[in-house]
Amino acid sequence: MAAGDLRSNGMQRREFIARSALALISSGAGIGAASSAFASPNDEPETKMSNKPTLAFVVYPGMTPMDIVGPATVLTGSDFKVEFVWRDMQPVEGEMPHVLFRPTTTFSKLKQVDILCVTGTGNPYALLEEYDMLDWMHEVGGKAQWVTSVCTGSVLLGAAGLMNGYKATTHWAMMDDLKAFGAVPVDDRVVVDRNRISGGGVTAGIDFGLTMNARLLGEESAKARQLLMQYDPHPPFRSGTPSDAGEDLAGKVRGRILGGLQQRTPDWQRRLKSSAERSARYT
């Protein structure tokens, strides 16, 4: 993590903590209304008033459930007005069959968010021509206090013209694609550059969520949530990065990813190029 950056944006952070303290008193009816004992260490009775910051996740077909469930388990409705946004209200199936995300609002209704979070997919190229989604991200992201991503969500933010000149990370297999959108790839678990915060591949969404939680609500809140989630990881192997996995295995996995892309979206390279040109036209 780019830890040095964690102290930037101090003004925004203080503002959020103040708003959140208010939210704990008069907490509102976001979608994340705590419904379980694990929902939050801070959960308070819900009222109809809300002063919580709006945290909007874009839910789109093919998204990786872990990318969104990770941070959304950390950043819940107790502290944020969580929105799942898509072009219509039909439940959206991600890349895990039978796991559905039901939108809470639509692109045409939600025009202002405090935090935009775009999570990833194994095939971001399939989404590069969803122009209404990209235009919405550009519009609300440009005004948002924080523009954030997990995994290849940063590629989609790039396609929405929001990453030009920003340091960012993404899934290890797609780091180079960030450059197409003028972003500066940084091989860290969580990368903070001004008001952009990006997490690496899939499981990095948990570390991203805790980083966001600490920044927005303070360190004790993040630590309480980490304890609630019993996030004391003990991977049985050391194989979470290409260098840890070794060249042989990393090569095989990279080959499978590229093979899968080639099969599913054969024109992915053309899409990337044309999307990069389109993103440069946003001003």
Place this chain on the structure above:
Amino acid sequence: MAAGDLRSNGMQRREFIARSALALISSGAGIGAASSAFASPNDEPETKMSNKPTLAFVVYPGMTPMDIVGPATVLTGSDFKVEFVWRDMQPVEGEMPHVLFRPTTTFSKLKQVDILCVTGTGNPYALLEEYDMLDWMHEVGGKAQWVTSVCTGSVLLGAAGLMNGYKATTHWAMMDDLKAFGAVPVDDRVVVDRNRISGGGVTAGIDFGLTMNARLLGEESAKARQLLMQYDPHPPFRSGTPSDAGEDLAGKVRGRILGGLQQRTPDWQRRLKSSAERSARYT
């Protein structure tokens, strides 16, 4: 993790690896049919034949999405015939609002599974009188090759009479409740005792999934999946266990959990006691 146990059940492990190799050749139409580049490093074209082991997750109202999404991201439809089972086919909302799990089959239809996996919830006590669910778990779990859990799923396995005399783990805040069902609580991330494998709270489902993957499909498969998920955790804090979090914070979080239970299921202690008596009557 009880690493010494990892070498037991060698026969079962060899059998699974052989069946899985077969599955890679004639892979079948489970729910986890790979639909994305990240779905599996081993994904092969699907056919209507299936020799994949059946891996059944029970999906019930109030379940913690992370508990199931974690292991299900590791143990996918490329290698297993994944089933989501509930009493009917209506989508089930867990404890994260707007995240739905659509059952693939029902208790009355699915009578044989290779691997039973019961994931957790912040309020397992709310489920202790879902007798059709518990009876189904008891019936299929008694014949299954592996009986597994994440988080408080092991409490539900206990209520189904499947944990008597077995070592197991669960969420740190509910470890003592395992004793009510004759289980022996072990404070490890993943606990293996004969054909029972349990993971700790919430995020432990990822470590559990990798442990299962290695055991059933071999170490290279698990390492490939870890790389695909970029599981190289870097928690920004050290607060994932009560001892790491410190007495003050752990006490606050425990108080919140108990307060939430008291509010949501005021008779949770009566339920636990009566469920323990009922579970002892299974033979």
